[in-house]
Amino acid sequence: MEVLNYDIIIVGTGLAGLRAAVEICRKNSRVKVALISKVQIMRAHSVCAEGGTAAVLHPEDGDSFELHAWDTIKGADFLADQDVVMHFVKICPEEMYLLDHWGIPWSRKEDGRINQRPFGGHTYPRATFAEDKTGFFEMQTLYDRLQMYENWDRFEEVFVTKLFIEDGKFHGLFAYDMLNGKFLVLKGKTVILATGGGGRIYAFTTFSHAVTGDGLALAYREGVPLKNMEFMQFHPTGLVPSGILMTEACRGEGGQLRNNKGERFMDRYAPEKMELAPRDIIARAEMTEILEGRGFKGPDGLDYVHLDLTHLGREKILERLPLIREVTMSYIGLDPIEKPIPVRPAQHYTMGGIDVDIDGRSKVPNLFxxxxxxxxxxxxxxxxxxxxxxxxxxxxxxxxxxxxxxxxNEKFEPEIPEGKIKDEEKRIVEFMQKDGKESIYQLRKELRQTMDRYVGVFRDEEGLKTAVNKIREIKQRFKNIKVHDKGMYYNTDLTTALELENMIDVAEVVAVGALERKESRGAHARRDYTKRDDKNYLKHTVAEYTPEGPRISYRDVKITIWKPVERKY
Ligand SMILES: Cc1cc2nc3c(=O)[nH]c(=O)nc-3n(C[C@H](O)[C@H](O)[C@H](O)COP(=O)(O)OP(=O)(O)OC[C@H]3O[C@@H](n4cnc5c(N)ncnc54)[C@H](O)[C@@H]3O)c2cc1C
Structure with missing residues (x-):
């Protein structure tokens, strides 16, 4: 077993992980950094980000930090911590200009300034973009920048299975090196988890297959709490039948939503903002149209509405939304210049996550x-x-x-007890030898169907209880799985099983949190508690691991400037 020593370990090479790596390396060329990804570095999900990145770049045209903060807080249905939001909006422009200096090809205005487009819930067009491939260009720019430094090592196609936390501090991690068919232990003085969300606990999702909530589960099982996990975002325009994202930029550029009567139905739900209302409101509007019979019949129950771009004209679609056209043409043989696109709400973002403070620090002081x-x-x-x-x-x-x-600043030498390393090795080897009756692929399918069906856009007590029971049943059956591949090299049967174990834990926290929150707020819409309840639930949900399931408690929201008001668009 190889044991390697690092100062800082970064797990995840999406936008968050790469940006962290660049920051460390450009400030200190002596610290040793390890960058780990279970896929190749540039295949992290972030390359899929399409529409843009928010920042106040043009105060001369009327935008301001206060406006960006207000939009974010109102969009958050007042569950955002307002000090965090203010901190964020002030740093965003600095980062957009840094990327500019590092060579990103931002789309530009006629006068040469960086262009920005409208996006849902923002009162000012502040989505900074590079065509509709923003994430790809951001990743490429950060990755290029990282090549300037030599104090980092890459661990690609290396799957982290456990964090070692001893005496309240992070000491290292255990990983399966898929490519070289061996196990690794990395000791580290500190770790940054940048492992992305948990989108793939749902079947109909915009997310890449690798987004299985691993980092959430790894931290949670070591006693680091998760927060606000019941808030799952559903994006209004997932392409039917795959779920591939039709970016909100389609509507930012003027795209319209229509039902089977040809009506622009958003005038009933958000008359002022129409198609540029926040996502939770549009997702509910679409589902209401579909459930009340004004949708189109889709395959496998995936009924849909239309996203109509035809009136934008060929030139604009080719210039601003080339990826969208490429995707619809190759996946469903439809040219959006000619015909409307079939869409419905698809799981799109995990608002909750590892409970961290404004510095990104968890309750474990060297785990960020x-x-x-x-x-x-x-x-x-x-x-x-x-x-x-x-x-x-x-x-x-x-x-x-x-x-x-x-x-x-800290004098800290990580130490991992030999026994703990041996235990984890034994656990993974035993995983590979599992020879039970349950198929991991069938269990994964059932888990995702359960989440789609009962923990989706609309929720209620009966459905959520069904979901919790089903997830716990799957958890039991998981003990009896079969892993067919017994080999050490690129064993995707093994990694699928490890991912499923993580997804089950994450799904349980989402469903239990949703069951306990007896109100409707933002993306959490209960049919049995249809109103926002500030008296009882203007609070963050904190979920702590216990072997019996998550223990839920609540924490106050930081309200520094804006008192909650009714949310209208
Ligand atoms: C299709 C699509 C389009 C989007 N467009 C936009 C947009 O225009 N604007 C916007 O603001 N947001 C957008 N989003 C959201 C945004 O893209 C994501 O929230 C963001 O990219 C997440 O980045 P991340 O760095 O947190 O993680 P990711 O990019 O998901 O990277 C996670 C990393 O963690 C690694 N990892 C995970 N588990 C393990 C493990 N067990 N061991 C080792 N490594 C592991 C992965 O290999 C990967 O390197 C979009 C989302 C989707 C689905």
Missing amino acids: AAGEVACNTLHGANRLGTNSTAECIVWGRITGEKALEFVE
Whole structure:
């Protein structure tokens, strides 16, 4: 078994992980950094981000930090911590200009300034974009920048299975090196988890297959709480039948939603903002149209509405939304210049995550989390589009700085007891030898169907109880799985089983949190408690691991400027 020593370990190479790595390396060329990803570095989900990144770049045209903060807080249905939001909006522009200096090809206005487009819930067009491939260009720019430094090592296609936390501190982790068919132990003085969200606990999702909530489950099982996990975002425009995202930029550029009567139905739900209302409101509007019979019949129950771009014209679609056209043409043989696109709400974002403070620090002082895996309470009950890539970049930088500070200032030598390493090795080997009756693929399918059906856009007590029971049944059956592949090299049967174990834990926290929150707020819409209840639930949900299931408690929201009001668009 190889045991390697590092100062800082970053798990995850999406926008958050890469930004953290750049920050550390550019500030200190002596610290040793390990960058780990279970897929190749540039295949992290972040390359899929399409529409843009929020930042106040043009105050001369009327935008301001206060406006960006207000939009975020109102969008969050007042569950965002307001100090965190103010901190965020002030750093976003700095980061957009840094990326500009590092070479990102931002789309530009006629006068040469960086262009920005409208996005849902934002009162000012502040989505900074590079065509409709923003995430790809951001990743590429950060990755290029990282090549300037030599004090980092790459661990690609290396799957982390356990964090070693001893005496309240992180000491290292255990990983399965798929490519080289061996196990690794990395000792580290500090860790940044940047492992992304848990989108793939749902079947109909916009997310890449690798987004299985691993970091959430790894931290949770070691006693680091998860926060606000019941708030799952459903994006209004998932392509039917695959779920591939039709970016909100389609509506930012003027796309319209229509039902089977040809009506622009959003005038009944958000007359002022129409198709640019926040995602939770549009997702509910679409589901209401579909459930009341004004949708179109889709395959396997995936009924849909139309996203109509035809009136935008060929030139605009080719210039601003080329990826959308490429995707619809190759996946469903439809040209959006000619015909409307079939769409319905698809799971799209995990608002909750590892419970961290404004610096991205968890209750374990040398364990940080950044990006979608983290819940620093920026997004509250509903994230605004473009605030996520911005969050990844902002807290990539912040956690990079803070992790470096820890290493520079604390005298700490990580030590992992030999027995603990042996135990984890034994656990993974036993996993590979599992020869039970249950198929991991069947269990995964059932888990996802359960989440889609009972923990979706609309929820109620009966459905949520059914979901919790079903998830616990799957958890029991998981003990009796079969892993067919017994080999050490690229054993995807094994990694699928490990991912499923993580997904089960994450799904349980989501469903239990949703059952306990007896109100409707942001993306959490209960049919049996249809109103927001500030008296009892203007609170963050904190979930702690116990072998019997999550223990739920609540924590106050930080309200510094804006008191909650009714949310109208
Ligand atoms: C299709 C799509 C389009 C989007 N467009 C936008 C947009 O325009 N604007 C916006 O603001 N947001 C957008 N989002 C949301 C945004 O893309 C994500 O929230 C963000 O990219 C998450 O980045 P991240 O760095 O947190 O994690 P990710 O990019 O998901 O990276 C996670 C990393 O963790 C690694 N990892 C995970 N588990 C393990 C493990 N067990 N061992 C080792 N490594 C592991 C992975 O290999 C990967 O490297 C979009 C989302 C989708 C689905």
